[in-house]
Amino acid sequence: MRHTTCHPNALRIARFVSTATLLSLAPGALHGQGSASELVGLWEAKLRFGPDVRGPLTIERAASAWRAEIAGVSTAARILGDTITFTLPDGRGAFRGLLAPERGRGRGRIVGHWIQATTVANGSRYASPVVLTRAGSAQRWRGNIDPLADEFTMYLRVDPNADGSLRAFLKNPERNIGRFTRVAALERQGDVVHLLAAPTGGTKGEVLAEAVLREGVLSIPLRGGTYDFRHVEASAASDFYPRSHPGAGAAYAYRVPPPLDDGWPVATPEEVGMSRAALETLVRAIIDMSIDSLSSLEIHGVLIARHGKLVLEEYFHGEHRDKPHDTRSAAKSVTATLLGAAIQAGVPLSARSPVYQVMNGGRFPADLEPRKRALTLEHLLTMSSGLDCDDGDPKSPGSEDAVEEQTEEPDWWKLTLGLKMIREPGERAVYCSVNPHLAGGVLQRAAGRPLPELFHALIAEPLVIRRYWMNLTPTGDAFMGGGVRFLPRDFMKLGQLMMNGGTWGGRRVVSAEWAKRATSPLTTLGSQKYGYLWWVMEYPYRGRTLQAFYAGGNGGQVVMGIPELDLVVALYGGNYSDPVMFRTQRQLVPDYVLPAIVGW
Known part of the structure; x- marks a missing residue:
């Protein structure tokens, strides 16, 4: 059922991380005999590609000329009517904004978008909002550029087989590269380590990448460059696990989401007719999920709102409320x-x-x-x-x-x-x-x-x-x-907006008719119902059937509304292009979330 939540962008990774791009590294030294057992355990690496252009942006008018300054670069800006634009040299970024009136102050703000350079991680450019306000002068505005971080994280898990050989898998939370660079085994020959595919037809698996191990650093050429993997000690924390260490669920105790200035009211479970114990059971189950294979379920966040109030907000694998997540x-x-x-x-x-x-x-x-x-x-x-x-x-x-x-x-x-x-x-x-x-x-x-x-x-x-x-x-x-990136609390608002019949905070955003029709079963895609770009499904619930609508994206991105229970659920994940992603809506919602409803 690829169509339900699988974004085809992920499928192109196979081509991006093809054997042709896995360039071999020359060892550059005589090979020692080295023990394969030194490779056993968890390894992790991260590459950060930028962007360097970020931070304060100043736009200033001097006489009839306009200039912009960002990250130490000053460039001319153009104005046409109320629109102001500029482009940095070498494709490092661009800006487009509108001079917006402010009561009693004329053009008090510039509201626009920063267009960052093409990312290495997924080959896209992104537009992010920028609001500039007056800064000490009627002709100077300042704001902050907040581009999407361009980075890749890799984990390599290595375990011994009974015959002394090594099995392995590659995990990557941003794109799930391991689904396409299907590492199944390692072989060591001195300083050189081969990452092998699974054997086929009784023959040894092909070499996917050739790595070098020196002074405890395993250097592997993968997408975007060479990753210097370091061994994670058994006692050390790692975001490879849902909460830093395996088996940490018992220590979890429910906590109310913090009230922020983002429009979400918050509540305790008891205030909205939900079971605190059931929510703790859900979160503990996620924390204690074993990450022992490429297809282990990887949930990055779970948020639940009832009666328009956020009641649960938990993150895993190093994700957090201030980190943008792909929605596919x-x-x-x-x-x-x-x-x-x-x-x-x-x-x-x-x-x-x-x-x-x-x-x-x-x-x-x-x-x-x-x-x-x-x-x-x-x-x-x-x-x-x-x-x-x-x-x-x-x-x-x-x-x-x-x-x-x-x-x-x-x-x-x-x-x-x-x-x-x-x-x-x-x-x-x-x-x-x-x-x-x-x-x-x-x-x-x-x-x-x-x-x-x-x-x-x-x-x-x-x-x-x-x-x-x-x-x-x-x-x-x-x-x-x-493919738009949002903060998890923000993307969840779309589900609540539909649940509210098109309003947020008492303000009408879409008509009630549009909200209802968009989330109604208007046609059929495969075996599922579909509205206006919203999926529709049903759950058995205490002797009756509940209808749910949801936004679904590859990897396990789900924002779901269940009108009869006045319930909104948001789930974020990293199982891109892996069918295990469907467990979020097919198992976690009916087995853990719905049983948490104990009253109105």
Whole structure:
């Protein structure tokens, strides 16, 4: 069931970390005999790629000229109307912002987005919000650049077999690289250590990488560079484990989430009709999960809200509330929510808006075939466009992999519009990430504003989301098919917004009608129901059936609402491209979360 939460971006890792990129390291010294047993245990390494451009940003007007300064670099800025832009040399970053009026002070703020350089970890650029305020002068503004950290963490677990050989697996919390660089065994020859794949057909597994062991450091060439692994002593803490050490669950005691200035009210379990003991059982079960194989369930966070109040917030494997997490395809639900918010705000769109007419400036292109004329925004939101795109088919020209890997057409909206129609719109739902991405294009064209600006004004500000990172296409447009990074508490707000019927903190963001329709079973994808880019499923519960809606993303990213219980659950994980990710919604929710409900 790849379509339910599997974001196809993860599948491209196999190509990025192919054997061709696993360059051998020359030992550079005579080989000693070395004992293979020295390799047994846990090893870990981290590479940080930047970005170096971060921190205070100053924009200043001197006479008729505008300049920007960031990270020791000063550059000219351009202003056109209320829009101010600048680009740093060598592709190190760019900025686009709006001079926003402030009551009684004229242009009091600059609200915009920083576009960071392409990341090494996943090959994307990201737009993150920046708000600059006046700083000591009517012509000087200052704010803070907060780019997404570009880093990779690797763990290598090595265990002995009865015959003295070594089995191993590679863990990587950011992308789950071990699923594609399938290390199964190690062999040592002096200073040289070979990382081997599993044997096939009775023959020895191929060499995936050649490492060098010197002075306790195991240097392995992997994605992005050479990682210097160091041995983790048995008594030392490591984020390889859910809570630093194995078997730490018994020491856990429930604690109320802290009240912050992010709009979430908090409560104890007893105040919202939940069992403290049951929640402790859930968290202890996660803490005590054994990480003994590549496919061990890796949960990064669990958050629960009831009656609109956050009641549980726990993180694992070194994740925390101030660290952004990938949402993968769960961010498709952001697209539907943003469209609903835009319609609520007066953007001239509806679910029935003709896609090709809007994208062509209000007129259908000449000689457009009837099926494309019939394509509406709702067809895109329900994955029933009829276009030749299928993320589950590697031969599909509109699959996400095909679109992202081709280089002939940088404009992915144009590419999608040019796909053939292979069925009537609405005839059948087929999971394809360019559908929601094109829906984002319809919105940007109708509103006449970039999608990051629309998201900031219509979603981020009313939901008190101050930090986020939107991934961009080659043309610099926001990719609306998934992959936005959020803080865990913030992304969970989308589920609560739908639960509230479209309001947050008493403020109307999307219409009640849109919230209901978006989370209703409108079509079927595979064996599951689907609304407007929200999944719909059912749980047996105390002799009856509960309907739940959820945003689902590869790796175990889930934000779920269960209206009958007034319950919102957020789960974050690191099992990218591994079917074990489905255990979060299929097992943890029915076996641990639902039994924690003891009253209203």
